[in-house]
Amino acid sequence: MPIQKQLERIFVRLNASLYRVSGGKLGGRVGQAPILLLNTVGRKSGQRRTSPLLYRQVGDRYLIAGSHRGAPTHPAWVLNLRANPEAEVEIGKQTIPVVATELSAAERETAWPQLDAIYSSYADYRTKTDRTIPLFALTPRANGAAAPPSKG
Template sequence: MTESAFPDVRWGSETSVLRRPAAAFAATRPGSWVLRNLSGLDRRVLERSRGRLTVLGPIGAPVVLLTTTGRKSGQPRISPLLYVREDDRIFVAGSNFGGERHPGWTANLRADPHATVTIGGRDLPVRATELKGEERERIYAEFMEMVRVYDVYRGRTDREIRVFALARSDPRG
């Protein structure tokens, strides 16, 4: 049996009694505000635990730390993101809580598709590919199935939410 490209490590459970009410709260504007303001704390928890623990852990949310290179600064930029897994790729969506602007990490990936994900205590080099058309819609539907708040985010903005596939790669290769 071959090893998966990405470890399937999650704290908590998708069947947690907290999952449904937490998702319902996240779909509200106050819920989005709380999540946005918790993202700094979540980033620190994820960094210290090397992707093993997250503030969203009790609800079994699959979270990854994505490190991109700032397109203007050239400095590492770390973003905690929910992800969807399919075969040997994971996917991330630039919902930005339904905000008017795309999150900075999406522009960073467009400028340089080489990045690193931290998941399950491992740093893994990845190469990002932005999805378009039917594949983007299909994967975004999986985000909405995972947590309905993604449908709410899509309804809050006129922009097309960017979705990226992340595949393991050789560093800078």
């Protein structure tokens, strides 16, 4: 495994641990952009996978981008959500069961300005890659907890 990939995994684990211990006070923001922890089920491993992600709350939904910093491939969590759209998000000290819906082209056009407003690097990521960066709306499941008040 390349050293960059190893370092990325260590950072993700550290960020998630700090986030959980502090209720999101540590590792809970990048500049003005809030971070949530997305928990998916690995499509190959069946294991729980956690990804710290920037998000924008719009109503009761959380918008997230599969930007992978403009890399030519999708992050693993995108493939995991496509295989199984039921997931959980951790925001602060709350864990919320959600269902993911990948946004259509028209919905992406409406959502990008909302995401760019919290994190301007998204525009740069879109120019770095030939792939369409997928956007997802995470909606609390009917049997899950209610969405917390917007923090971002």
